[in-house]
């Protein structure tokens with residue numbers, strides 16, 4: 001005997017571009033997103049009995065993603081995700097939850113001769129701003145915002161010593177190392193009852209994004225890091241302090257290693273310890289350090 005233990009379905013990798021044309025100034029602004037939308041509800045029979053009468057086609061879900069982008073602002077992405085998710089509950093009585101993920105890709109305005117260009121943009125890095133929304137009849141609107149893929153490196157100001165030394169240990173202690181990671185930071189909001197509650201005080205989302213990004217960069221740069229663990233904890237603490245409506249902050253950070261290379265075999269070159277200049281960046285394995293910090 002088997003039973004359907006969990007099910008959700010929808011459309012993934014829906015790419016959407018929206019332009020805003022300010023007719024008075026002639027300035028255009030653009031947003032490019034990749035959207036995923038997965039529905040849950042009384043859809044069991046579509047799996048167990050080939051009953052497609054309960055299926056909103058994934059093609060229709062894709063169409064809805066475009067229509068809601070036309071009808072509503074796509075900024076901030078938290079508000080767009082809430083509108084999109086709520087639509088499926090309002091429209092289809094048998095759908096109980098919509099899980100939306102929005103990935104916003106960077107298009108940064110080009111400055112020409114010190115002046116912002118009215119309609120030209122460039123991709124200044126692979127970093128994305130993400131939102132995951134779960135809109136359900138049971139719990140309302142749960143939002144999780146994120147920065148993903150922000151690559152950073154510091155060439156000094158990072159140490160790692162005092163760790164467990166035993167018969168499995170080969171790593172030397174260091175008081176000066178390279179620290180590099182791809183930041184994946186998330187922050188969970190208190191639950192919102194309605195889309196109107198998300199909309200009320202909507203500036204909170206852009207503000208929290210700026211706070212999280214600035215604190216990540218400033219702490220990364222300025223902290224005399226004792227470990228990835230300790231530096232990321234400081235980031236979480238400060239974001240919680242500055243973003244009042246955020247309940248939990250989390251980081252997932254790969255520790256991307258840069259190995260020293262002994263070049264003494266060539267003309268006695270000194271290239272280790274304080275003389276290290278040429279390193280070998282490693283693509284793997286990497287450390288992976290995660291934490292979530294909540295209010296006490």
Ligand SMILES: O=c1[nH]c(=O)c2[nH]c(=O)[nH]c2[nH]1
Pocket residue numbers: 160171226227228229255287289
């Ligand atoms: O910041 C670090 N944390 C670790 O847990 C760890 N482990 C390791 O080998 N190097 C590092 N660096």
